[in-house]
Amino acid sequence: MCKVFDFDQIINRYNTDSFKYDMMKKLFGKSDLIPLWVADMEFATPKCVIDEMYNRLKHPIFSYTLCGEDFYNLINKRMQKKYGVVVHRDWIVQVPGVVPALAICVYAFSNDNQGVVIQPPVYGPFAETIVGNNRRLVENNLIRNLDGSFSIDFNDIQDIAINPDNKMMIICNPHNPVGRIWNTNEIVNISNIFTNNFNSDKIIIEDAIHCDIVYPGEKYTPLFSINQQIEQNSITIFSASKTFNIAGLNCAYCIIPNAKIRRQFIKKQSELHLMISNIMGVTAQNAAYRNGQEWENQLVKYIYNNYLFLNDFVNKYIPQIKVTKSQATFLNWLDCSQISCDNDVLKDFFVNKCGVALNSGVDFGSGGAGFQRINIGCPKSMLLNALENIANALNN
Numbered sequence: 478m479c480k481v482f483d484f485d486q487i488i489n490r491y492n493t494d495s496f497k498y499d500m501m502k503k504l505f506g507k508s509d510l511i512p513l514w515v516a517d518m519e520f521a522t523p524k525c526v527i528d529e530m531y532n533r534l535k536h537p538i539f540s541y542t543l544c545g546e547d548f549y550n551l552i553n554k555r556m557q558k559k560y561g562v563v564v565h566r567d568w569i570v571q572v573p574g575v576v577p578a579l580a581i582c583v584y585a586f587s588n589d590n591q592g593v594v595i596q597p598p599v600y601g602p603f604a605e606t607i608v609g610n611n612r613r614l615v616e617n618n619l620i621r622n623l624d625g626s627f628s629i630d631f632n633d634i635q636d637i638a639i640n641p642d643n644k645m646m647i648i649c650n651p652h653n654p655v656g657r658i659w660n661t662n663e664i665v666n667i668s669n670i671f672t673n674n675f676n677s678d679k680i681i682i683e684d685a686i687h688c689d690i691v692y693p694g695e696k697y698t699p700l701f702s703i704n705q706q707i708e709q710n711s712i713t714i715f716s717a718s719k720t721f722n723i724a725g726l727n728c729a730y731c732i733i734p735n736a737k738i739r740r741q742f743i744k745k746q747s748e749l750h751l752m753i754s755n756i757m758g759v760t761a762q763n764a765a766y767r768n769g770q771e772w773e774n775q776l777v778k779y780i781y782n783n784y785l786f787l788n789d790f791v792n793k794y795i796p797q798i799k800v801t802k803s804q805a806t807f808l809n810w811l812d813c814s815q816i817s818c819d820n821d822v823l824k825d826f827f828v829n830k831c832g833v834a835l836n837s838g839v840d841f842g843s844g845g846a847g848f849q850r851i852n853i854g855c856p857k858s859m860l861l862n863a864l865e866n867i868a869n870a871l872n873n
């Protein structure tokens with residue numbers, strides 16, 4: 478019989494140098510809020526991962542690290558098992574994080590003032606890596622459908638693609654915060670339109686950090702595996718960090734099948750000195766990929782149940798808020814525009830009337846006003862407390 482893991486346990490995380498907990502006072506003015514903001518989870522990293530980390534600690538030296546054969550073999554095994562694709566060892570490039578990898582891409586595949594396309598509302602650091610590095614931010618805004626789900630504005634991509642200076646497009650798949658998984662047709666359309674059927678030097682980058690948390694019946698397909706043209710014109714970035722709650726260990730990897738693109742990437746990576754791995758990150762990822770499958774399966778079910786619960790509760794008791802119809806991730810994009818479209822008013826309401834810390838919609842760029850992002854990667858009791866507080870504040 479399979480072991481049943483305990484995702485209901487409440488773990489005290491104050492004073493653990495946790496951004497989510499220990500920055501609340503500074504950013505929200507209070508430290509005792511229910512923290513449903515930063516995208517890490519409230520669940521203990523699986524024991525199989527912690528055991529391998531302990532084991533590594535028995536050796537007393539933690540010097541410069543390389544990724545051994547296990548790292549490559551375990552990634553390949555996982556890709557074969559989950560997606561039926563073979564990943565050649567050379568294609569895999571270790572990086573210290575997904576955002577560092579995006580920043581390397583921006584440096585490697587665009588020049589000053591050239592355009593980099595993103596699809597807002599989207600994870601804030603995308604825009605930061607572009608604007609902060611003196612590239613031009615190009616926004617292909619998502620379309621909000623009548624049922625509250627989101628889709629892609631392909632006509633707009635057509636217009637964006639005409640400019641030869643719009644060099645790269647970063648897609649978030651599954652998308653943080655709107656929870657869409659772009660399907661193969663959508664990806665093929667994006668790629669064909671943006672690259673003019675691959676008759677250009679434009680490149681597509683996929684941030685796939687949320688790709689493991691996929692709701693039942695939904696399917697994620699890695700960018701590089703869709704067809705040969707995409708394979709040869711893309712970079713797909715993965716990490717075990719969200720799934721196994723090890724974001725502080727700084728380990729991620731890119732899959733770059735095209736040798737020329739890979740060389741360009743690695744050249745910039747070494748110029749920026751972002752080559753060296755973190756021994757604990759590599760150890761944890763290896764352990765998670767080796768032994769974490771059952772924990773991961775149960776985690777996904779737990780999160781999906783939280784998503785269903787969020788829908789039920791909000792529909793019944795907080796009709797002023799709309800939950801976004803989602804396919805993946807432990808995040809949800811709440812439409813709070815009936816409460817207010819003013820970010821300061823919303824923040825004041827959630828912090829001071831509800832005792833809950835959420836991410837402000839405006840931090841996700843265009844289309845964020847009136848929205849808040851909620852993190853449901855937590856024990857159900859914690860989610861319930863937060864939702865009850867919100868319902869009480871609105872209804873009393």
Ligand SMILES: Cc1ncc(COP(=O)(O)O)c(C=O)c1O
Pocket residue numbers: 516573574575576577600649653684686687716718724728729
């Ligand atoms: C879409 C997305 N990409 C990247 C990251 C951060 O990745 P990393 O910590 O590996 O830089 C996050 C974290 O929330 C995220 O949601």
